[in-house]
Amino acid sequence: MRKFVLLCLLALCHAKPYKPINIMDVLRDHDILMRDADDDDDDDENDLFPSWDPPEPDCPFGCQCSRRVVQCSDLGLISVPDKIPVNTLMIDLQNNDITEIKEDDFKGMDKLYALYLVNNKISKVHPKAFRSMEKLQLLYLSYNLLTQIPPNLPQNILELRIHDNKINRVQKEAFKGMRSLHVLEMSANPLANKGIELGAFDSMSTLYIRIAEAKLTAVPKDLPSSLTELHLDYNNIAKVEVEDFLRYKNLMRLGLGFNQIKSVENGSLASIPNLREVHLDNNKLKKVPPGLSSLKYLQVVYLHANNINSVGVNDFCPVRSRAKKNLYTGISLFANPVKYWDVQPATFRCVSGRRGVQLGNFRRK
Template identity: 60%
Template sequence: MKECVFLVLLVLCSAKPSSRPSYMMLKNMMLKDTEDEMDGDPDDDNSLFPTREPINPFFPFDLFPTCPFGCQCYSRVVHCSDLGLSSVPSNIPFDTQMIDLQNNKIKEIKENDFKGLTSLYALILNNNKLTKIHPKAFLTTKKLRRLYLSHNQLSEIPFNLPKSLAELRIHDNKVKKIQKETFKGMNTLHVLEMSANPLDNNGIEPGAFEGVTVFHIRIAEAKLTSIPKELPSTLLELHLDYNKISTVELEDFKRYKDLQRLGLGNNRIADIENGSLANIPRVREIHLENNKLKKIPSGLQELKYLQIIFLHSNSITKVGVNDFCPTVPKMKKSLYSAISLSNNPVRYWEVQPATFRCVVSRMSVQLGNFRK
């Protein structure tokens, strides 16, 4: 046995120095890679799984990784979903960028649950039993961009949310009010999902969105009786489906001139005031299905970029030859790809063929009253 060990040592010692890189060479290579990665601004990486990570020049990998009991940890992602947890687990690695805690039984987020997680980028808490989030719970998570709180029992939007948030989803909770200070300083909040909350028009305090840049808002399945007039002027998408809105007034869209998608389906809309749609000249898609309209909304022919309009399941009895298309062909910048008029009491055989002269193809129009 001693002879074998001696022979192995002899072979290793006689190997050429250039056969493998030295420790110093490995260290220099790692340092150079780190310098190359850090040439840009480290805060510019906004992907869901940012690629930059600090490298220890002495240990290229973590020899003793920690992971909460029962969870799975890899690539700075901690999966703790569907474990029946009643609280946020401890021992979460400090370099974690994503935590998945959905489908558990967590009732409260405490002050120190995420303390020290300065690299946290996404936090998923959907489908728990949350009723309380400590005002200082997100004090150190200054890079948090995605926060998912849907399907819980929260009665208010958490205070002191990170200013870095780009997406907040708090669907299906018990939120009744959006207070003035809730989103203060959140200049990068681009997506806000608040559907299935008992929120009415009076619950949105004046100035609640002052100075906030939001591109997408959804407040469907709520208690709105009119279109909110104090939402961010930067909106590109506004979805208010499944509410109790009965009319669209001239002033409703004056604030949202850049709007491109509008969802008003499944409301009680019987009247759209003339000139209302002229305030959203860039709109490309409008949903007005399952309402109580008796005629085609005026002003559609003036919307140069409108491509999709859903009007099915209303009480429309007549379609005029100029209801959708302008009289001057060059005014229309984008042709219709979908016009839905099915399930309306329209005598479709009386509709003039020229009515759809600005449509991509005849397959883009649904006009017949389909019955089961």
């Protein structure tokens, strides 16, 4: 179930221009996401949205309330409305002009599962604003004006989206106790390496983190060791060093595209033996990174749009023919000054098929 939920969420985790969340789509998928959840206080067991629920008698003015879902999007609200029923499961407040989340805005809402505050003007969140949300699992705070991670976040959150804010610092223990967090999306914030305090990610067991479009100049070395996916695209990382991935031995997918990487130190990739996919496209590499041939699970490598001018016969495949290695399904080398006619046919002997390699011609701009 954990892996299935992660795959469902990843599709939403790319920092793009604001697109409103379709709440009806969320409702349609909700039973799948919660089919193994326990709710001892609910007489309907796991059916969180029973069709026989009558409309809510107390509904904020202008909002639509039904089946324990409160929709108040696109109303020009400057604050969280009053009279939201305390038994609400989902609140949609996206695309308003809310500037602050106050202490009692969500008081008593201990059954709340999802809270959408996307595309507002929120710059301040009271330290006790989420104190009663023990069952909150989806919190979307993207496209606001926050300068730091809100304090005292609920510990049971499954997904936290906080990209496109003004966060330039991640304070120590910002995510304290959040062992259930699967996905953390915090791209498009002016966050530099020095803005990540030591211990900021302690006690977390996150699977997916994306810090793209930030101001990172190196791979952060204090992220959760449980990571299976790390995306640091569109930063200013200049090189990959041996110690960069020592902590992240479970990584299966790594995104470092659109940086300024000129070199990958020998042995850097040996620390992540389970790697399946690596993105190093649109950098300044002059050669194929060393160590790819030793990664037996690696299947997809993006190296296009670099400065690679030659490809060795053993850059991708093991020297020993009997060495175990999953076949590559994709290797991209186009937009490099490599003379494809000089590449030996045996170079791609461990690729699944002819279409698995993309060389192409190189044209100088």
